Amino acid sequence: MLKISDLVKKFVGEKTASVAAVNGISFEVEEGRFFTLLGPSGCGKTTTLRCIAGLERHDEGTIFIGAQVVSSPRDRIFVAPHQRDIGMVFQSYAIWPHMTVFENVAFPLRVGKKHFDARQVKDKVMRALSVVQLDALADRPAPKLSGGQQQRLALARALVGEPKVLLLDEPLSNLDAKLREQMRVELRELQRQLGLTTIYVTHDQSEALAMSNVIAVMNDGKIMQMGHPRDIYLTPANQFVADFIGSTNFIHGTARAGAVETEHGVLQCTVPAGIRAGDAVLVSARPESIIVHLEKPANTQNLFEGQVQLAIFLGEMYDCQIQVGGQLMRARLNPAHRVRRGDNVFLQLPAEYITVLPANG
Amino acid sequence: MQLSIPRPRLSNFRFDPRWIFLGVPVVVVAYFTVIPIGMLLVGAFKTGDPGVAGEFTFNNLLHAYADPTLYPLLLNSTIYAFGSSLLALVVGTALAWILERTDTPLKSLFYSLTLVPFIIPGVLHTIAWIYLLSPRIGFINRSLVSIFNLASPPFDVFTLGGMVWVEAMHLSPIVFVLMTAAFRSMDPALEEAATTAGANTWTTLRRVTLPLMLPALASVTLIMFIRGLESFEVPALIGLSAPTRIPVFTSRIYLALKGFPPDFGLASAYSLILIGLSVVGIYFYNRALKRSEKYATVSGKAYRPRTIELGKGRYVTMGLFLFYFFLIVGLPFFILLWGSVIPYFTPPALDMLDKLTLDNYAAFNILDCQPGQSFCLRARAAFTNSLMLGIGAATLVMVLTAIISWITVRTNWRGRGLLDLMAFLPITVPGLVMAVSLMWVYLTFRIGVYGTLWILLIAYITRFMPYGIRTTTATMVQIHRELEEAAQVAGASWRHTFLKITLPLLKPGLLAGWVYIVTVSMRELSTSVLLASSQSQVIAVMIFDMIEGGNTPRLAAMSVLFITFLIVLVFGAQKLGGRFGVRD
Numbered sequence: 001m002l003k004i005s006d007l008v009k010k011f012v013g014e015k016t017a018s019v020a021a022v023n024g025i026s027f028e029v030e031e032g033r034f035f036t037l038l039g040p041s042g043c044g045k046t047t048t049l050r051c052i053a054g055l056e057r058h059d060e061g062t063i064f065i066g067a068q069v070v071s072s073p074r075d076r077i078f079v080a081p082h083q084r085d086i087g088m089v090f091q092s093y094a095i096w097p098h099m100t101v102f103e104n105v106a107f108p109l110r111v112g113k114k115h116f117d118a119r120q121v122k123d124k125v126m127r128a129l130s131v132v133q134l135d136a137l138a139d140r141p142a143p144k145l146s147g148g149q150q151q152r153l154a155l156a157r158a159l160v161g162e163p164k165v166l167l168l169d170e171p172l173s174n175l176d177a178k179l180r181e182q183m184r185v186e187l188r189e190l191q192r193q194l195g196l197t198t199i200y201v202t203h204d205q206s207e208a209l210a211m212s213n214v215i216a217v218m219n220d221g222k223i224m225q226m227g228h229p230r231d232i233y234l235t236p237a238n239q240f241v242a243d244f245i246g247s248t249n250f251i252h253g254t255a256r257a258g259a260v261e262t263e264h265g266v267l268q269c270t271v272p273a274g275i276r277a278g279d280a281v282l283v284s285a286r287p288e289s290i291i292v293h294l295e296k297p298a299n300t301q302n303l304f305e306g307q308v309q310l311a312i313f314l315g316e317m318y319d320c321q322i323q324v325g326g327q328l329m330r331a332r333l334n335p336a337h338r339v340r341r342g343d344n345v346f347l348q349l350p351a352e353y354i355t356v357l358p359a360n361g
Numbered sequence: 362m363q364l365s366i367p368r369p370r371l372s373n374f375r376f377d378p379r380w381i382f383l384g385v386p387v388v389v390v391a392y393f394t395v396i397p398i399g400m401l402l403v404g405a406f407k408t409g410d411p412g413v414a415g416e417f418t419f420n421n422l423l424h425a426y427a428d429p430t431l432y433p434l435l436l437n438s439t440i441y442a443f444g445s446s447l448l449a450l451v452v453g454t455a456l457a458w459i460l461e462r463t464d465t466p467l468k469s470l471f472y473s474l475t476l477v478p479f480i481i482p483g484v485l486h487t488i489a490w491i492y493l494l495s496p497r498i499g500f501i502n503r504s505l506v507s508i509f510n511l512a513s514p515p516f517d518v519f520t521l522g523g524m525v526w527v528e529a530m531h532l533s534p535i536v537f538v539l540m541t542a543a544f545r546s547m548d549p550a551l552e553e554a555a556t557t558a559g560a561n562t563w564t565t566l567r568r569v570t571l572p573l574m575l576p577a578l579a580s581v582t583l584i585m586f587i588r589g590l591e592s593f594e595v596p597a598l599i600g601l602s603a604p605t606r607i608p609v610f611t612s613r614i615y616l617a618l619k620g621f622p623p624d625f626g627l628a629s630a631y632s633l634i635l636i637g638l639s640v641v642g643i644y645f646y647n648r649a650l651k652r653s654e655k656y657a658t659v660s661g662k663a664y665r666p667r668t669i670e671l672g673k674g675r676y677v678t679m680g681l682f683l684f685y686f687f688l689i690v691g692l693p694f695f696i697l698l699w700g701s702v703i704p705y706f707t708p709p710a711l712d713m714l715d716k717l718t719l720d721n722y723a724a725f726n727i728l729d730c731q732p733g734q735s736f737c738l739r740a741r742a743a744f745t746n747s748l749m750l751g752i753g754a755a756t757l758v759m760v761l762t763a764i765i766s767w768i769t770v771r772t773n774w775r776g777r778g779l780l781d782l783m784a785f786l787p788i789t790v791p792g793l794v795m796a797v798s799l800m801w802v803y804l805t806f807r808i809g810v811y812g813t814l815w816i817l818l819i820a821y822i823t824r825f826m827p828y829g830i831r832t833t834t835a836t837m838v839q840i841h842r843e844l845e846e847a848a849q850v851a852g853a854s855w856r857h858t859f860l861k862i863t864l865p866l867l868k869p870g871l872l873a874g875w876v877y878i879v880t881v882s883m884r885e886l887s888t889s890v891l892l893a894s895s896q897s898q899v900i901a902v903m904i905f906d907m908i909e910g911g912n913t914p915r916l917a918a919m920s921v922l923f924i925t926f927l928i929v930l931v932f933g934a935q936k937l938g939g940r941f942g943v944r945d
Contacts, residue, residue: 053850054849055846080849080854081850082849082854082857083852084850088846088847094843094844094847096844096862097866098866107853107861108851111848111852111853111854112851112852112853161851167850
């Protein structure tokens with residue numbers, strides 16, 4: 001449904017040379033999928049989205065919506081934003097303050113290529129408003145809505161024209177935490193029901209993990225890893241992804257056959273193809289996959305001994321900082337146990353939950 | 362077989378339509394702003410009058426600057442401008458602090474009243490104060506003499522001190538508005554922190570508030586100093602009527618051009634000093650502004666600061682405000698109203714009450730002028746001209762500046778900075794100097810503009826372009842770019858986006874700017890006084906000329922009518938604008 005190939009977008013600085021905000025990225029989104037661009041601010045995710053919308057002109061590459069090329073600088077093709085079949089929700093929502101709720105949603109139907117008579121417009125607008133549960137507020141001036149209502153209004157306005165692709169630019173970032181979690185569920189449910197191909201931009205990893213079919217993690221204008229949320233979390237492809245998604249412990253070491261030699265001992269684990277024995281590597285072990293033993297267990301491999309430096313009781317668990325050799329490692333402990341600062345503990349790093357990454361990043 | 366014809370390599374040169382969008386405004390703005398100032402510079406270094414071939418010379422400057430009268434001129438101008446700006450600063454800042462930070466009653470009434478002094482034209486303000494403080498006929502002087510049995514009138518408006526007082530009263534509302542904004546942009550938590558640290562109100566004000574306000578105070582003083590230097594009404598009406606003339610730069614330029622033969626070289630040389638001072642002032646003002654933004658005390662939180670409870674003292678501060686409005690609006694308007702309902706001018710007195718008459722207003726029945734009533738016809742012409750010029754200038758300025766600020770705010774086209782700068786240039790040109798510059802242009806190029814309404818229209822457009830730019834840019838910045846992008850994504854073409862989104866959102870700002878320019882154009886005197894002719898008379902100049910005519914009751918009646926018209930215009934437009942505006 002949507003295909004991007006080799007997209008490059010450069011910005012000319014006031015005095016500096018041009019900087020590539022997006023530097024050669026490619027991906028494809030199948031119909032009805034929820035695709036997320038995830039990354040820290042300045043990674044190029046919003047620029048990518050704006051290129052898809054046609055709000056920015058990119059310098060190289062091709063963008064397809066459906067079978068149509070909507071933008072390709074080499075072939076001098078550029079379809080203006082208003083002629084691309086898209087709906088978009090902006091970070092600021094961009095609700096037009098001089099219109100009512102109804103007029104905001106009716107706008108795409110009134111100015112678009114297809115013509116609708118007044119009755120059709122009314123039907124479609126009211127249907128879109130009832131989808132987001134704003135039908136009771138149709139005649140209200142748009143600025144009189146709360147933040148959550150404005151967000152839903154922006155969504156209704158993006159949906160009403162039944163676009164081929166829905167573009168969402170950090171739509172939840174201006175909401176408070178509780179509302180954000182609620183909207184996350186509602187938005188995903190709505191997208192599933194309507195079967196809309198959706199591109200979602202966010203810097204919030206938990207949003208990305210919870211909502212997406214596919215996540216593309218971006219940094220410095222490039223895609224660092226693309227895949228199902230579970231794969232991205234459990235088998236990060238590099239140090240950036242492991243660090244950016246969730247929290248993790250990095251342990252330096254040297255690759256051996258089926259193991260990594262670290263300063264704290266040898267870890268048995270799967271060494272991915274491409275890493276040869278003798279290479280410097282980083283082992284990533286997430287706090288929740290480390291098992292903390294208070295007594296030394298028998299017959300257990302991948303065991304490090306350490307001393308508790310800090311144990312913070314968070315209700316559902318202890319968040320522990322444990323000194324292992326010269327390194328502080330984070331691990332979680334079931335609150336049924338009791339630990340105190342200074343206790344000696346044993347950390348088990350199960351081979352199936354740790355990831356070996358090349359050390360250079 | 363296909364013929365291959367070698368074609369010139371044109372592929373690198375592609376015509377870009379933005380050259381038209383950028384080029385046309387650049388040419389138009391340059392015509393209005395750059396050419397007059399350029400011609401003035403040329404004129405200052407040239408022998409001969411406008412339109413006469415001359416050669417390069419320093420004589421104009423030498424004549425002006427080596428003249429023995431330069432020293433008192435410089436001294437007068439400095440004392441006058443500095444004195445009035447300082448007095449206005451003290452009054453305006455104190456009032457702003459009281460209204461922003463204390464629990465003085467009737468606040469909202471005072472806020473809306475501060476609009477009124479802006480509406481009263483400077484020429485009428487000055488005339489009113491002459492009637493109040495003149496040693497011979499001044500109402501205040503007469504009253505004090507009779508109440509306290511004084512031997513001589515205590516005040517004399519025809520002195521440098523009198524000029525400082527009248528100009529300071531005129532400038533103080535501007536200081537009030539600027540300082541109110543400065544107080545509002547300061548994080549009140551900084552003051553509250555001082556209070557919780559144990560400082561009392563006075564210590565907080567002295568040790569925290571004022572030091573933090575220092576950049577704002579300095580830049581407001583500077584801008585008021587420039588306004589004082591550039592002011593024309595007080596120096597012309599009071600300074601030149603004093604028993605021994607008290608000339609300042611503006612009145613000196615006026616005399617040089619009104620004398621016979623007019624001395625263009627001298628006027629241009631003095632104009633250069635004024636422009637120079639004003640460029641320096643505005644440069645430092647902008648620098649101070651930028652620096653204060655860098656060390657911003659602004660928190661962005663829009664909460665109202667805790668107000669200081671004055672207890673019974675709040676009636677004292679309320680009294681101060683009432684007295685202030687009495688001084689700058691009540692008394693001046695009262696004296697003009699009084700003058701307009703008596704048959705011959707005399708200070709208000711009880712024994713005149715039975716002579717009250719409305720006859721003076723009869724001459725202004727401009728909707729029904731009889732042939733032969735030459736005054737009525739002239740008044741009608743002046744009113745029509747002023748109204749047409751005001752509406753014309755305001756409309757053209759708003760259209761032009763809306764386009765310019767769209768380019769500067771929304772595009773990244775090269776050259777947009779230059780456009781903004783050129784449109785802002787006239788802010789450095791005092792009204793009288795603008796007139797001198799335009800005389801150079803249209804006496805040199807005789808294309809039928811000089812002596813007609815066109816030169817006034819051009820003058821107003823040029824002078825008020827900076828105001829237009831300021832309003833439209835501020836409005837444009839407030840409209841989030843995503844509001845326009847959302848329309849594009851929703852399927853709206855460029856035209857639809859502009860007509861249905863951008864324009865409606867700009868409307869309240871554009872309307873406010875438009876009304877403002879209509880009123881300031883109609884009040885304008887310092888440029889018009891040199892450019893208006895008997896064929897192109899405007900109200901402000903007609904009033905100015907009537908002062909010498911001596912028909913005071915008729916002058917007073919005209920003043921009252923003019924002020925009433927302007928007040929109705931401004932408040933009516935506000936009501937109307939409120940209905941069109943975005944209610945949020």
